[in-house]
Amino acid sequence: MNRQVAVIGAGITGMTAAGALSELGIDVILLEKEEHTGGHVKNWDRLFPSRRPAKEVLDFTGKSMATGVDIRCGSAVESIGHNKGIFTIRPVKGEPVNAMSVVLATGYDLFDARKKEEYGYGIYDNVITSAELETIFSEGKKLTTHQGTTPQRIGIIHCVGSRDEKVGNLYCSKVCCVTGVKQAIEIREMLPGxxxxxxxxxxRMYDRNFEELYFEAQQKWGVSFIRGRLSECAENPDHSLVLKTEDTLTGRPLKMTVDMMILLVGFVPSPETVRIARMLGLSSGPDGFLLPADEHFHDNTTTIPGLFLAGAVKGPACIVNSMADARATAMQVKSYLNGEMLK
Amino acid sequence: MAKNFGYKILPGESIDFDRNDKLIARYLVEHEPSINLCIGCGSCTATCSTGHFTDFNIRRMHTFILRGETKHIKKEIQKCMFCGKCQLVCPRGVNLRNVILTINRAIEHLG
Amino acid sequence: MINFNLFVLPFFLGLIYVVIAIGKSWYRWVRKLPAIDKVRFISGIRSPGQIFGALKEVFLEGLIHRRMWKQNPLLGYMHMSFALGWFLLIVFGNIESRFYSGTHLNAPYYPIFLKFFIHDRLVIFFEVFSVPGIFRFLMDFLLLFVLSGLVLALIKRQKSNWFGMKRTTAFQLTDIVSLGSLWLIFPMRLLAESYTAGYYGSGGGFLTQPLGNLLVWIVPFRDDFVAYGLWWGYSLVLGIFFITLPYSRYMHIPTEILLIFFRHFGIQPGKWYSSFSDVEVQACSRCGVCIDVCQLNEAGIHDSQAVYFIRGVRDKYVPEEISRKCLVCGRCQEACPVGISTDSLRLIKRRELVSGQASDFSYLAPRPGAASRFDEPPRQGEVAYFAGCMSHLTPSIIRAMKGIMEHAGVSFTHLDADKSICCGRPLKLAGKDRQANELIEFNKKLIRLTGAKTLVTSCPICYRVFREEYNIPIRIQHHTQFILDLVKTGKISFEGDYKKVAYHDPCDLGRGSGVYEAPRDLIGHFAISVPVSQEANKALCCGGSLGMFEASQGQRNTMTAGVLNILLQAQPDVLATACPLCKKTLEKQSPVAVKDIAELVYESLPKTVCCSVSGQSHPAKSYEDELISV
Structure with missing residues (x-):
């Protein structure tokens, strides 16, 4: 099967890129390893900072793909290679795809919180991740402890698996801070008590309206912020949790009992990305994410002509930035196909 | 004395960085440069075995040293049990057991 | 004829000098032994059993070089050919000389230069089956044996990797003179004996006679002064070797003999530098075996391996950080062909460095009217469980241990559920023994209050110090030993699938405490062990060692990557260890799950039990299943 462009990964980045390419009149195939498109975003309830339903964004992006994009779900890439400007992709099912250009949008994985054992995820009942909390929200369920009671106090833990040399991830995952603030508001909304x-x-409220959301969390929702990193956590016989941290602003160790603990898990390079990058001989940075040809001038291209990178394969990125990056990539692909690529 | 170490934030007790003697700070940075990596997250203090019994606070102590405030250090540092938990939780990879050992030496050699 | 010639003097004087020098050193070392060790020494030399044991080891290690053979056969042969060959040359030379002199008492130089003194006794070359003939054959054979070692030694200088060595130590000037003369001794002997045999037309063996004939034929002027000059040369190199020996690395040879005797007399390294330490330091042959086994190489640290540290001690100058730049993992001690207690020496230095520093643990003193510093006195229990400080960061180990004990119906008290007093070993590793002893006293009191009969710990660091320093009249077990007992007495059984497990020996449990079998036996009950190329006493340190002070996190990470490479060679489903510190260190970089044996036991308990104890919320998918599916 011959196509002009193959986009690998149907998360928000891949979908946006495929949609933009198809709007530019390019013949595009979108390969997704899972059974549905939407990637991580489909597990989200509402998005920061505006708290727009995630579904709206997915629907919009889906519409842009409605005409022209050949979507193949359940088509993980078994192998990929290139020869004389033609890429050949063998998916696990269906016929091989030949394309003149490939957009790699395989995204990221969430940090496995079990690697931060002292936080008790997978050991204590009432420790969940931010992703699990988001799923509870999106499924419209009521937030309860594992024992079925309504939590009276919840601790949200920032930087789990990010900015942590001890798990080998020195980088900041960028989106967890604002996610934590958003979720804190939503918990207060759902459970005012x-x-x-x-x-x-x-x-790190780095983007537009993030700081305002933080302000709102304090002013309107009474969320408390304690400056201290969680160092360990123990479970009481009633399955509540004892957090140990330092309240660094008073300079004293702080112990607090909470009914639930939410871990804001960060980004890690997805094994799928790593595997495909290895097949293509792409290089990655010390953080494990892929490197574009140049961070400023060629941030969507690679050392392989015709191969493009978009979104979180290059490191943590929020939805807005991933979508913008996807559209920029689409333009670059078009230039490449027209033979006008800026070298 | 040591009990009040670091708590009083009175005008007369502001850190006079220019006048403070930073000899120990310099010795520490030179011999265990990883101390510069600290971002003051407090993990070390929260997990500290000694801190569970007393007001020993490793983060505050080395921060004070870097600011040239070393008045109470000599007594404070003696409380450390050396168990190494602080080093095991530090998200910045600060070599904390050697920080303590270096502070001990600095006090011994430099007063 | 008079069996004397002026040329024997360099040898003879050198010999007298070296005997006096060695004798003096030995005497000084023995005299300076601490009182208790002196008593051991005196009773030792009166005990034929201990003497025999020592002599046997001197033979096996000093002459045969058994440990070297284990290290690398080529290296073993090289050392054996020199030591055993030379020794037998002396022994058989003596016997041979008696045959010619007709007396049992000969001057020491007589057997050495025998072939010079008997050059006028005509013997026929083919007289093989007579006593002199047999000796001539034997002596030539032994000379060849030694020379073969010499050839290997020359090759080793160029191709040390053939001898299983990647790195070797640098020489000092006295070493070069000494080594040079040592290497010349046997070629000179060969030349002197050969030329003499050739010149006089008889007296040589299968090697020296033909070579001598050839030499006489080659050398343009035929004169007995050539022979005479060669004998002078032989004597001179011997003399130079003997005189430089006490000042060179070859002093390790006589010192090692004394060390072997010391050890057989029960003398052990102490807390402070003693005469015994001095003997250990001087017994170091600087062979460099410790360099190759040291994991610091991987981290780019090349200045603090045991041999360099010991050299510093010998030269009375050890840069402070060198004594702290060591994992204290015990690998070099295990590999040392002389058996020097390298870790003890390092800790002695650390003690010296921090001796002026004080500690203040008054905050651990019991509150007025209370039995301990804790809010509540410890509960009573058959078993006192001390998880260890590190285990607070690995709650799954604690959960597993509690679950196992509950399942087995063990009455236990958790000594450090909330607060814990450190066991003291981390302080000891910093050289702060005095301070550590204070903590030990607090903990002993606490343990006594529980009335427990067994003290179980999850941490090998604690286990080692409990055993070595606590002196408490109750059974002390690491949790692997404790769980194995539960299995053996039928208190727990297993179900479920057999995973492929690679076991990582924690340093303080394996080399430190000699517990190699219990963890392996235990794993055998519920999993399949895969081989690890460097295991048991040769196991690598995880890189997280509390003994190390001067390594950056990056250097530690490099060492951890190295040990993971070894552990994952056989592609295990899970890495098992028995130490919270090893677990945390390996887990950070391992692509497969790392679990404590206690966790694996807990997971393999009959399922109904496992879930009722924990109330676990995420049992569905195991960590490693996910990782493998990736």
Whole structure:
């Protein structure tokens, strides 16, 4: 099967790129290893900072793909290679795809919180990840402890698997801070009687309206912020949790009992990305994410002509940035196909 | 004395960085440069075995040293049990057991 | 004829000098032994059993070089050919000389230069089956044996990797003179004996006679002064070797003999530098075996391996950080062909360095009217469980241990559920023994209050110090030993699938405490062990060692990557260890799950039990299943 462009990965980045390419009149195939498109975003309830339903974004992007994009789900890439400007992709099912250009949009994985054993995920009942909390929200369920009671106090733990040399990830995952603030608000919305404490090292409210959301969390929702990184956690016989941190602003160790703990898990390079990159001989940075040809001038291209990178394969990125990057990539692909690529 | 170490934030007790003697700070940075990596997250203090019994606070102590405030250090540092948990949780890879050992030496050699 | 010639003097004087020098050193070392060790020494030399044991080891290690053979056969042969060959040359030379002199008492130089003194006794070359003939054959054979070692030694200088060695130590000036003369001794002997045999037309063996004939034929002027000059040369190199020996690395040879005797007399390294330490330091042959086994190489650290550290001690100058730049993993001690207690020496230095520093643990003193510093006195229990400080960061180990004990119906008390007093070993590793002893006293009191009969710990660091320093009249077990007992007495059984497990020996449990079998036996009950190329006493350190002070996190990470490479060679489903620190260190970089044996036991308990104890919320998918599916 011959196509002009193959986009690998139907998360928000891949979908946006495929949609934009098809709007530019390019013949594009979108390969996704899972059974549905939407990637991580389809597990989200509402998005920061505006709290627009994630579904709206997916629907919009889906519409842009409605005409022209050949979507193949359940088509993980078994092998990929290139020869004389033609890429050949063998998916696990269906016929091989030949394409003149490939957009790699295989994204990221969430950090496995079990690697941060002292936080008790997978050991204590009432420790969940931010992704699990988001799923609870999106399924419209009520947030309860594992024992079925309504939590009276919840601790939100920032930087789990990010900015942590001890798990080998020195980088910041960028989106967890604002996610934590958003989720703190949503918990307070759902359970007005529940206290919410955020434990942070720094709050990185880097983008438009993020700081305002933080402001709102304090002013309107009474979320408390404690500057201290969680160092360990123990479980009481009633399955509540004892957090140990330092309240660095008073300079004293702090112990707090909470009914639930939410871990804001960061980004890690997805094994799928790593595998495909290895087949193509792409290089990655010390953080494991892929490197574009140049961070400023060729941030979507690679050393292989015709192969493009988009979104979180290059490192943590929020939805807005991933979508913008996907559209930029589409333009670059078009230039490449027209033979006008800026070298 | 040591009990009040670091708590009083009175005008007269502001850190006079220019006048403070930073000899120990310099010795520490030179011999265990990883101390510069600290971002003050407090993990070390929270997990500290000694800190569970007393007001020993490793993070605050080395921060004070870097600012040239070394008045109470000599007594404080003696409380450390050396168990190494602080080093095991540090997200920055600060070599904390050697920080303590280096501070000990600095006090011994430099007063 | 008079059996004397002026040329024997360099040898003879050198010999007298070296005997006096060695005798003096030995005497000084023995005299300076601490009182208790002196008593051991005196009773030792009166005990034929201990003497025999020592002599046997001197023979096996000093002459045969058994440990070297184990290290690398080529290296073993090289050392054996020199030591055993030379020794037998002396022994058989003596016997041979008696045959010619007709007396049992000969001057020491007589057998050495025998072939010079008997050159006028005509013997026929083919007289093989007579006593002199047999000796001539034997002596030539032994000379060849030694020379073969010499050839290997020359090759080793160029191709040390053939001898299983990647790195070797640098020489000092006295070493070069000494080594040069040592290497010349046997070629000179060969030349002197050969030329003499050739010149006089008889007296040589299968090697020296034909070579001598050839030499006489080659050398343009035929004169007995050539022979005479060669004998002078032979004597001179012997003399130079003997005189430089006490000042060169070859002093390790006589010192090692004394060390072997010391050890057989029960003398052990102490807390402070003693005469015994001095003997150990001087017994170091600087062979460099410790360099190759040291994991610091991987981290780019090349200045603090045991041989360099010991050299510093010998030269009375050890840069401070060198004594702290060591994992104290015990690998060099295990590999040392002389058996020097390298870790003890390092800790002695650390003690010296921190001796002026004080500690203040008054905060651990019991509150007025209370039995301990803890809010509540410890509960009573058959078993006192001390998880260890590190285990607070690995809650799954604690959960597993509690679950196992509950399942087995063990009455236990968790000594450090909330707060814990450190066991003291981390302080000891910093050289702060005095301070550590204070903590030990606090913990002993606490343990006594539980009335427990067994003290179980999850941490090998604690286990080692409990055993070595606590002196408490109760059974001390690492949790692997404890769980194995539960299995053997039928208190727990297993179900489920057999995973492929690679076991990582924690340093303080394996080399430190000699517990190699219990963890392996235990794993055998519920999993399949895959081989690890460097295991048991040769196991690598995880890189997280508390003994190390001067390594950056990056250097530690490099060492961890190295040990993971070894552990994952056989592609195990899971890495098992028995130490919270090893677990945390390996887990950070391992692509497969790392679990404590206690966790694996807990997971393999009959399922109904496992779930009722934990109330676990995420049992469906195991960590490693996911990783493997990736």
């Amino acid at each position: 529940c206290e919410v404490f955020s434990f942070y090292m720094d709050l």
